[in-house]
Amino acid sequence: MKIVLLIGLSVVCCWTQTVAAETMVERGRYIVEVIGACGNCHTPQGPGGPDESRHLAGGNPIEEPGMVAIPRNITPDMETGIGAWTDAQIITAIREGVRPDGRVLGPPMPFGMYRQISDRDVAAIVAYLRMVKPVNNQPEPSSYDFPLPESWGPPVDQVPEPDRTDEVAYGAYLAGPLGHCIECHSTPDAHGFPDLENALGAGGMLFHGPWGVSAATNLTPTGLSGKSDAEIKQIITTGMRADGSRLRPPMGFSYYAHLTDGDLDAIVAYLRSLPPR
Numbered sequence: 001m002k003i004v005l006l007i008g009l010s011v012v013c014c015w016t017q018t019v020a021a022e023t024m025v026e027r028g029r030y031i032v033e034v035i036g037a038c039g040n041c042h043t044p045q046g047p048g049g050p051d052e053s054r055h056l057a058g059g060n061p062i063e064e065p066g067m068v069a070i071p072r073n074i075t076p077d078m079e080t081g082i083g084a085w086t087d088a089q090i091i092t093a094i095r096e097g098v099r100p101d102g103r104v105l106g107p108p109m110p111f112g113m114y115r116q117i118s119d120r121d122v123a124a125i126v127a128y129l130r131m132v133k134p135v136n137n138q139p140e141p142s143s144y145d146f147p148l149p150e151s152w153g154p155p156v157d158q159v160p161e162p163d164r165t166d167e168v169a170y171g172a173y174l175a176g177p178l179g180h181c182i183e184c185h186s187t188p189d190a191h192g193f194p195d196l197e198n199a200l201g202a203g204g205m206l207f208h209g210p211w212g213v214s215a216a217t218n219l220t221p222t223g224l225s226g227k228s229d230a231e232i233k234q235i236i237t238t239g240m241r242a243d244g245s246r247l248r249p250p251m252g253f254s255y256y257a258h259l260t261d262g263d264l265d266a267i268v269a270y271l272r273s274l275p276p277r
């Protein structure tokens with residue numbers, strides 16, 4: 001009788017722990033602050049790294065040929081952030097790239113990938129953003145020398161939860177919709193957009209900044225052939241290769257440092273499953 005009761009209690013205890021780790025705010029925090037690395041664009045960089053006093057309050061200008069994109073203030077400040085937006089409006093901005101006033105948002109926010117964030121995960125992002133400290137800050141508008149598309153695709157209706165028991169499929173979801181690794185790491189097509197059909201994971205996108213120019217590497221088995229799973233995971237979470245060389249920006253290592261072991265395993269399993277390029 002006592003033993004049964006104890007087993008019963010421990011089951012309840014572990015079950016509550018699992019559920020507790022999955023509250024919407026916690027899930028949202030993990031997406032925004034870890035795999036999604038939203039702050040890598042939306043938090044301004046100071047000389048010593050991200051300026052946490054202005055966490056998510058609008059990032060440094062991103063200058064690429066033909067554009068100066070200025071990440072917006074996504075704190076819940078009522079005047080300059082997204083505090084006055086409804087949940088549905090925030091979700092539409094994230095997944096469809098359309099603001100409440102109807103204006104289409106421009107790159108490099110990865111709308112093509114964010115369209116596939118599940119309904120639950122995008123609701124979790126909103127739940128977490130509402131909890132962030134509001135910061136009053138109005139970034140300058142972005143400017144694009146090319147016409148933005150009329151839309152980034154048809155309206156997003158429903159996106160089901162990914163199957164977390166299928167490691168490769170969940171790795172694809174982490175490296176795609178949530179982490180957009182694969183967007184930076186696919187070869188650009190003639191228009192400069194990553195060619196996810198013919199060159200998925202093959203590398204070659206260029207990133208300009210104070211560091212000069214960095215080129216995203218080939219993450220297909222051809223590119224990663226000489227690297228063990230442990231080295232790949234170390235690179236993702238520290239930006240340091242086994243030979244001691246450091247990766248240049250803009251990859252968000254300081255965010256990825258907090259990835260769970262299970263998620264890192266899933267990402268590596270997915271990269272190993274890509275067609276070699």
Ligand code: HEC
Pocket residue numbers: 031032036037038039040041042069070071072073074081082090093094099104105106107108109110125141142
């Ligand atoms: C690669 C850089 C980048 C990343 C990563 C990124 N964003 Fe953005 N985001 C931008 C830029 C740039 C804009 C503004 C585009 C424009 O001005 O047209 C923007 C705009 C937005 C807007 C619209 C706000 C407004 O006032 O118009 C929201 C909401 C947003 N981002 C949320 C997020 C969230 C949540 C994440 C992480 C899941 C994220 N972003 C990741 C660059 C990024």
Ligand code: HEC
Pocket residue numbers: 175179180181182184185207214215216217218219223224232235236241246247248249250251252256267
């Ligand atoms: C904003 C663009 C960007 C994003 C997002 C990004 N990367 Fe990278 N990544 C780069 C660049 C650029 C380099 C090369 C840096 C250098 O050579 O100094 C790189 C290098 C790497 C390397 C080193 C490979 C080698 O051969 O040394 C690995 C592994 C890697 N990225 C994996 C990932 C994974 C996994 C994710 C998602 C969790 C990711 N990257 C997200 C831009 C990005």
